[in-house]
Every structure is written in structure tokens, then in C-alpha cells.
Amino acid sequence: MSVAAARGGSSPCLGAAAAAASCSSAGSSYAAPAGGGAGVAGRLPVRVLEHIFSYLELSDLMRCSLVCWHWNNILGDENSEVWRSLSSRTLSDEALRSDILCNLPTYKGKLKAFQHALSSHDCSRNVYVKKNGFTLHRNPIAQSTDGARGKIGFTEGRHAWEIWWEGPLGTVAVIGIATKRAAMQCQGYVALLGSDDQSWGWNLVDNNLLHNGEVNGNFPQCNNAPKYQIGERIRVILDMDDKTLAFERGFEFLGVAFRGLPKVCLFPAVSAVYGNTEVTMVYLGKPLDG
Numbered sequence: 001m002s003v004a005a006a007r008g009g010s011s012p013c014l015g016a017a018a019a020a021a022s023c024s025s026a027g028s029s030y031a032a033p034a035g036g037g038a039g040v041a042g043r044l045p046v047r048v049l050e051h052i053f054s055y056l057e058l059s060d061l062m063r064c065s066l067v068c069w070h071w072n073n074i075l076g077d078e079n080s081e082v083w084r085s086l087s088s089r090t091l092s093d094e095a096l097r098s099d100i101l102c103n104l105p106t107y108k109g110k111l112k113a114f115q116h117a118l119s120s121h122d123c124s125r126n127v128y129v130k131k132n133g134f135t136l137h138r139n140p141i142a143q144s145t146d147g148a149r150g151k152i153g154f155t156e157g158r159h160a161w162e163i164w165w166e167g168p169l170g171t172v173a174v175i176g177i178a179t180k181r182a183a184m185q186c187q188g189y190v191a192l193l194g195s196d197d198q199s200w201g202w203n204l205v206d207n208n209l210l211h212n213g214e215v216n217g218n219f220p221q222c223n224n225a226p227k228y229q230i231g232e233r234i235r236v237i238l239d240m241d242d243k244t245l246a247f248e249r250g251f252e253f254l255g256v257a258f259r260g261l262p263k264v265c266l267f268p269a270v271s272a273v274y275g276n277t278e279v280t281m282v283y284l285g286k287p288l289d290g
Helices: 012-026 046-053 058-064 069-075 081-090 093-097 107-115
Strands: 118-123 127-129 135-138 144-150 158-165 173-178 185-187 199-203 208-211 214-218 234-239 244-249 252-259 267-272 278-285
Touching (some): 046 069, 118 127, 118 267, 199 267
Antiparallel strands (some): 144 185, 144 267, 158 234, 208 214
């Protein structure tokens, strides 16, 4: 529903904003000229535009950022009232008040993390995503391994996300990536991620790398590598340009785990076996080098 419709069609300013955004995407006369303006819309005061934008949804804001330089600059402030307002409408109070999103300094970054969170529709029937929108809960189902994929996969660029367990690991707890074809549930307690050629995983219990049903060595590659501790955040780094998957722990780079990844759409993924265990995933965006 459009904003104007939602508010009874009584706001001509909102209608103008929506029209300008729509025309911009269609390549009409509202497209920004060389001077960076967009007619009357491009000359609206900042406070007026921020008030209008604060009623729009994310898809509308993305279109608005293409209208002209003036609008793009306003929306470029990722901690502005526009993004704060959208965050308060989109994200749960639990997510905003807890430390789930503590490593994301901007409201726009928090919204992007929600867009990329584990999917409640692309997972095993034995798991669900909690109301905070970021935490997977596995029901206590015997003799089953259960997983979930992120909402969005990647075919290019560099991406990072954090994963941590809030409960026992059990005998198998795997984090990594998977194609859309990889299974998210199977019988028994097994390393689901890495069990075929459609997924790549790191079993945090025994520090094994897994792909195509085989162990691809230990990780990290050091003597007496420490085991994962509950609550410890692991940073996953997927580089689709170099076709590699790497991991960090506590901002310490652990090394590249997998090379030669295929040029297909790859999704963040996890798999678990322990009843009532919970796994949280937060997308961070482009990784910081160094």
C-alpha cells in the first residue's frame, strides 16, 4: 500500500515524493539533471523531505535515493531520523534493546542485517526463527539434523556475517554456506552442511572442514586449536570475487577455509542437532580489511 493510501490520500507531499521516486525509476522527466536537482522535488527543504521519508518503507527509500543528488545525500546519513523511524517499525524491540546488533553502528545497517537474517521459510520444519528476527530455535526432535539458510544469497562481492550459539552444541554444530539445492533437514545426527557438493561447513565441535561428504582437514590449521565456546561470535567472510570462505574469532583472522567456490548463488547457512539450542546470525555487510 502506498503511503498516501495508508493515510487516506490526504498528503500531497507524500504523493509528490512517491511520484517522483516512481518516475525516477522509469526514466521520466523527474530524473536528475546534471545539476543534481529534480524539479520542485529537488528543492524541498531537508526537514520536509526527512518527514516525508520517515513514513516510507525500505523499497520506497531505495527508489527515492535515485531521484536526485539532494535526496540521495539526505538518505546517505545512515543514522538519520528516517532510518531510525524505519528501524523502529521494522525491527523487534528485543533486537533493538539487546546486544544482538551491537556491532552495527547505524540504523540502516541494522535494517540490512534484518533483510539478510536466517529465513523462517527456508529451513527445516523442526526449527523456527524467534520474534527477534535473528535467532534460530531448534525444537527437541530426536534423530534429526536441522538447518536454515539466510534470506539472501550472493553471486558477487565480499560479505561478512556473525554467528553464535546460545545453548549446547551437541555432537554436531556446523556453520558455513549452501546453495539453494542443499538439504536443510536429514535423519540422524550428522554434519548436514558439507554432506554433499552443495554446501561447505565448519563443524565447531571437532574443528573439521566438510564438503561433498568428506573431511577437508582441520580448522584452524594450528596445533591444539581451541574449541568453540558457547556465546563466542564467529565472523564468516565470503569473497565471491576470489571464491573463498574464511573465518574470524574475536577479530582474529583464522585463515581461508575453502577455496575455488563455484560461481553460483551461495547463502549463509547453519545446521544443528541439539534440542532447544539456539543460533543467531547477523549480517555485517562488506568485511573490514586489516
